[in-house]
Amino acid sequence: xxxxxxxxxxxxxxxxxxxxxxxxxxxxxxxxxxxxxxxxxxxxxxxxxxxxxxxxxxxxxxxxxxxxxxxxxxxxxxxxxxxxxxxxxxxxxxxxxxxxxxxxxxxxxxxxx
Amino acid sequence: xxxxxxxxxxxxxxxxxxxxxxxxxxxxxxxxxxxxxxxxxxxxxxxxxxxxxxxxxxxxxxxxxxxxxxxxxxxxxxxxxxxxxxxxxxxxxxxxxxxxxxxxxxxxxxx
Numbered sequence: 001x002x003x004x005x006x007x008x009x010x011x012x013x014x015x016x017x018x019x020x021x022x023x024x025x026x027x028x029x030x031x032x033x034x035x036x037x038x039x040x041x042x043x044x045x046x047x048x049x050x051x052x053x054x055x056x057x058x059x060x061x062x063x064x065x066x067x068x069x070x071x072x073x074x075x076x077x078x079x080x081x082x083x084x085x086x087x088x089x090x091x092x093x094x095x096x097x098x099x100x101x102x103x104x105x106x107x108x109x110x111x112x113x
Numbered sequence: 114x115x116x117x118x119x120x121x122x123x124x125x126x127x128x129x130x131x132x133x134x135x136x137x138x139x140x141x142x143x144x145x146x147x148x149x150x151x152x153x154x155x156x157x158x159x160x161x162x163x164x165x166x167x168x169x170x171x172x173x174x175x176x177x178x179x180x181x182x183x184x185x186x187x188x189x190x191x192x193x194x195x196x197x198x199x200x201x202x203x204x205x206x207x208x209x210x211x212x213x214x215x216x217x218x219x220x221x222x223x224x
Contacts, residue, residue, distance in 0.1 A: 026127060031210075033212075040216060042115070042215060045212065056210070058193050059211075059213065090154060098143075099143045099190075101168065102145075102157060105154060105224075106154055111174065
């Protein structure tokens with residue numbers, strides 16, 4: 001198993017550009033989530049999904065969209081990048097829902113200039 | 114609401130013990146513990162569920178006081194490999210499907 005994969009590893013965007021961060025898992029996990037990590041602020045939940053076709057907002061959803069058309073993939077879209085979205089983004093998945101071990105991807109380091 | 118972790122940072126010598134605390138003002142269903150090394154992704158340590166069930170690594174010890182909404186992670190006979198930032202995450206009672214993480218406790222183990 002490849003586990004949780006994320007692409008790209010690094011990205012630089014200009015303010016106003018849009019892009020999609022990719023996340024995939026090959027463990028047949030139902031629950032997937034996106035976090036952003038900023039210095040001194042821990043991990044903050046952006047969006048999550050409890051299964052294909054079902055998504056919901058986390059703590060900091062503004063400026064981001066998600067979809068879950070398959071069990072494997074959970075892309076995160078930045079609609080119009082802002083410098084405040086400069087962060088490290090982690091995707092995670094778990095087999096039996098939120099109260100189960102989450103496996104984190106390696107992260108994407110995004111800089112918005 | 115974000116759980117509160119204490120201490121924010123701690124330095125240990127190899128072989129010493131440490132306790133990291135996590136508290137919430139909300140009624141909790143579960144508490145999750147993860148460790149993150151610099152430049153890497155968080156790694157699962159343990160989940161403690163309301164009712165006493167625990168899932169996690171055998172060498173990790175933790176407690177969950179359901180009445181006080183508090184959890185503690187016990188690190189005994191620390192090793193250099195224990196260094197990193199420890200995060201607690203909480204899931205509120207009531208069927209919530211979100212983990213809310215604290216800001217972390219930075220642990221450094223020195224020889």
